[in-house]
Amino acid sequence: MQELIRYVILGIPVGCVFALVAVSLVLTYKTSGVFNLAFGAQAFLAAAVYYDVHVRHGWPIIPAFVFVVFVISPLLGFVLDRGVFRYLRGVSPIAKLVSALGLAVALPQIIQIWLGPGQAFGITGIWWDDNALYRFFGDYTLDGRQMAILVSTVVAVLALVALFRWTAIGLQMRAVVESPRLTELAGVNADRSSSAAWMLSSAMAGLAGVLLAPFSASLNVGDFTTLLVSAIAAAAFARLTNIPMALLGGILLGIAQQLLAGYLPPASLIAKDLKPSMPFVVLFLLLLFWPGLRNRREVTDPLSGADPPPPSLASASRSAMLTRSTHIFGVVFVAFMVYVILFRADAFWLSLLTGTLVYSVIFLSITVITGMGGQISLCQVTFAAIGGFTTAQLATAVGLNVLVGMLAGAVLAAAVGALLAIPVLRLAGIYLSLATLAFALMFENVLVPVGWIGGGIKRVNVPRPIIGPFDLSNNKSFFVFCLIVLVLVSMLVIFVRRGTTGHYLDALRGSETAAQSIGINPAKAKIVAFALSAGIAGLGGGLLSMKNGIANPDDFRFELGFVFVVVVVSTAARTVEGAINAGAAFTILPVILSDWLGVSSTWAFILFGLGAIQYARHPEGTLEAGKRQSLAFFQRQYDRLAARRARSAPDQSGDGQSPSPSQPLAVKS
Amino acid sequence: MSLLEARDVTKRFSGITALDDVSLTVEDGEAVGLIGPNGAGKTTFFNCLLGLLKPEAGEVLFDGKDITRYPVYRRARLGFARTFQRIELFTGMTVRDHLLVAERARLGTGRFWKDVLNLSKPTVDENERTDRTLTLLGLEDVAESPVEALSLGRARLVEVGRALMTEPKLLLLDEPSSGLDAHETESLAETLRAVQAERGTAVLLVEHDVEFVRSFSTRLSVLDFGHLIAAGPTADVLADDAVRRAYLGERV
Structure with missing residues (x-):
């Protein structure tokens, strides 16, 4: 029993970090419809900046913390909203996911380049003493890093509740979720509330990053990926909509991880391989078996029917003549390339092209x-x-x-x-x-x-x-x-x-x-x-x-x-x-x-x-898209040529010399 | 035995009873209308017939077979076809492809191994059948163009054509005149009459436009607040006092 309580208490702090990220995942998903797979990267960025100012440049804890969580992270959220996510309202869920994926791929690499080569060691927490021990219920102890997490989470959650309950911007954020365009018709600036949501969630991700960083010896992206997936599991537990449930889900996951670590025989295969992958297993099982996630459709915009249909493929809208000439060019090009590769290229290029x-x-x-x-x-x-x-x-x-x-x-x-x-x-x-x-x-x-x-x-x-x-x-x-x-x-x-x-x-x-x-x-x-x-x-x-x-x-x-x-x-x-x-x-x-x-x-x-x-x-x-534009150009030239030929041979115009059999190209600007 | 028989269909949405013991039959080759004011439960009833919604009580029989638990696509294979109130076409596909897909889905001749061996080009037979439907609906001139380019009226004809390619025994039309002007509605009604005359397909028509219904259906049912308030020959039902009060808004 004592063991159990110890594991539960140990699990709560880590669970709180999961919960913070889960809450911000739900928050952005609800306000922008984007499931932000780049959250791990955002937390990583915050941890990296904190490391840079606090460890490398020796800033005291409080200015470094304020700078990261209240300046850099919201700024990142603002830039992302302005640069990317604002334009994603009303596009398909897949387009939103792909944009977030792109960010999740690009952002950690940019941070890695900025951090420079070598490991970032020795990052410390935001508590005045990481190693200070605090006793609870007698024998159960938490250290400074864990205390920092507990306190920050409580403060962050109270602030969020107040925001959504009692402020105008909170209400607007909730309205934008349902339908951004209808909200705009009601006179609300949806762009502004979307910016606010992104800045808020980015700050939360930053907080999570700073809180989690001191737990591992050096900064690495892998920790933040695990953080993200755990948070996704907690968010799935909340069906991606319910913020209190996301909070609970995160904490439960943290506790479950500690329990698993404590009770499984440490040398067994299951303990070795399953423990780190528990969040993944939990996520998979939740997605398959958690009622309410099945067949659930994403937030859909009632006005989405007004959107124009997606453009068709470039190849679907060019004339037979142009198709034939590009095909011939393609075959010649490929044949030439194969010749060059087989008879001219060196071993390095041969391997690369294979x-x-x-x-x-x-x-x-x-x-x-x-x-x-x-x-x-x-x-x-x-x-x-x-x-x-x-x-x-x-x-x-x-x-x-x-x-x-x-x-x-x-x-x-x-x-x-x-x-x-x-x-x-x-x-x-x-x-x-x-x-x-x-x-x-x-x-x-x-x-x-x-x-x-x-x-x-x-x-x-x-x-x-x-x-x-x-x-x-x-x-x-x-x-x-x-x-x-x-x-x-x-x-x-x-x-x-x-x-x-x-x-x-x-x-x-x-x-x-x-x-x-x-x-x-x-x-x-x-x-x-x-x-x-x-x-x-x-x-x-x-x-x-x-x-x-x-x-x-x-x-x-x-x-x-x-x-x-x-x-x-x-x-x-x-x-x-x-x-x-x-x-x-x-x-x-x-x-x-x-x-x-x-x-x-x-x-x-x-x-x-x-x-x-x-x-x-x-x-x-x-x-x-580029291909379609250049094809449109060639098609115009070809049409013009055909028209000129038809004009110069007027006596033949009766039998099929009409300007062009092709349809106009539907180029979307 | 009726072609379609809905018995005491009841559907509730968290406390609200959208349909309360609604029954309806359609005989082979017959045109039946279903009218009612907005919110009467017409579309809900339609969706229960099609399997998009599961009714809480009651059953749906087709050719004497209980199909209440069948998924949508299996009903389609039995001989259900439908059009949509808000056009539902396959963006990016040509008109001819719409018909071809429906033909293949009906026959189940589209096999994966045929695709792999590049044997799934349209056959002479398939082309002939799609051509016939295109002619029937007057869509020959747009056969090769993508559906996005069509006007609403012609897009609805493509829906009708796609439905007909499945060789249905019963065609369910969900407010086919919605969004069309008087002229387009008239020509649609004409086309539908021609289709019915040529193919002998039974039709269940859900409609707002009373003139359309009067000219098209021989029998009529009226829904109001989830209850069936009248059913019978079209002329009699339209003359009924309760119907006039509920639907036509007349003081009697």
Whole structure:
């Protein structure tokens, strides 16, 4: 019993930090509809600035604390609102999620560059003495850091309650949640209340960052990711709407973590692997089983029907002549590139471009699930990992042909994808994405360390296959092999998109109710999309492990799942060229940055992140938007040419010399 | 045996009884109207028939089969089709694709392995059937254009066409005249009559426009505050005192 009380008391402070972030998650979700996956990054920023002013520059605690929590953090919130999130009202939940993802990818990298290389050690808390001990109920002690958390949380919660109960801006914030545009019609400046909400929640994230930082020896992003996921679990407990429940959820989670740590035998596998991943497991289970989250739709704007429909693909609005000439140009370009790569490029570039092909295959899985299925999955890298590890284990431990292993890996990934889809598809939009995130984290923390899956400490080698006369351990042969796989997978994706499955998915994205009303089974169509996408990712993962000669868990870290989505949607999520361009960008851009421009290759991630933030403005991808503009230009030139020709040959105008058979291009400015 | 039979359907929304023991039948090939003032429960009843809402009590029979617990898409495969009060089309798809998707969904011929082998191009047979529907509705000239480009009146015809491609036994029309002007309403009614004459589809029409209903349906039911207050041949019902009070707002 005493033990129990001790664990509960130990758990409460950490739980309070979870609770603070959960409350701000709910707050921004309610006021802006954005589920801010960048909160971990915001807390990280606050901790980094606090470290800089307090430890490096020796500011006293109080000015440093005030500067971080009441100046820097709200300022960040203000900038984010002004720069990004203000423009996201009224766009689809997916666009909001992608923008937040972009930020979650870019922000920590920017902070890391600003902090400089090396570890940031020795950060201390905001209590005057971190090591002071305070006794409660006799024997139970809390130290200064924990006291700071308790006091800050109580103050923050009281301030929030007062704000929402008794102030005009609090009431306006609540109104904006329901419908920003209707609130504006009632004479409220929705922009102002949105700014206020973001500044407030950013300050809360900053507070959480400063409070949590002294608990680990050095600053690192990983702690803040765990913080974010724990907070998401608490927010899911509150169904993303109820602030007191979010508070309670956070505290319960903190206590549960301590209990688990205390009562499980410390040496057992479960204790070792499950304890750190408990928040992920809790999040996954909550998403699947917590009543009220199922089939729950996001906050929708009653006026959203007034929005213009999304623009169609550039390829859908150009004339046959232009299509033909771009296709011919494309074939010539690709043939030229293959020639250059095989006969002119050095080993470094050959390996790099093989990587481009491999990642293009993986990215095609995102074309399927996001571009066609309309869902954001954050566990594509996990499916790739399943493919990679299966290939490795079957080839090395079982001794099968590595090609068979690769296909088995793809099939297994597809099966896991279908199995995951069945429970997850009852969730809509944002909840589905969060469930895939929880799955990715669970896989990484629980399964990857297991010897017969991820190989544990020692990595599993992957041989290259020999096909007839071609030994693929020759890098040039392997390049051609990857090219063939990419072409086959691209054809598969194009055929499926053009075929009935693609049409069903288009219909479901257009209107799920109407699609059901003509007899389309939505669950079945989406499970097919999930399985196909997982299978392609698994194939790509197998290819990747074959390329590297090793199945390396570092190639399959869950953060890469964020980056993958961000890279693909910021180029073009709906087309096969988009995935290939994304593959090229993902592999080549870091090299260009570091080798040619001499800057850190992490800038590539920052650029991808910033590209994803543009998603709301160009939901078809920035590259696709640029392509549409240039196509419009060429189409105009072509039309003008055709018109001139028709005028110069008036006697033939009767038989089909009419200016242009094409439709006008719908360019959205 | 009636084609559609709703027996004592009751639906409550947290204390409010939106539908109270509402019964209704539609015979094969018959056109039945359902009218009522705003908030009478017409759309709720419609959604209970379609499976978008689960009624608290009562049952829905189709061809003598109890379909009260069927999901929406299975009802569609049995021969339900509908149009929407607020247009629900698939953005980004052409008019022809709308019809083709509905055709495939009806026959269940869209197989994943066919897609993989690139065998799912429209067949001659499918093209012929979509062409026939396009002609019937006068949509030939916009067959290849995306639906976003259409006027409301023609967009509604696309909905009708999509519904017809599933070869329904029963077509449920949810306020088809909403948002249309008098001329468009008239031509829609004409088209619907032509469709009914050619295909012999039974129609259940929920409508505000009394003229439309009078010209189109042979039988009529009237809902008011979740209760069925009258049912019978159209002319008789429209002459009924209670109906005139509730719906037409006349003092009798």
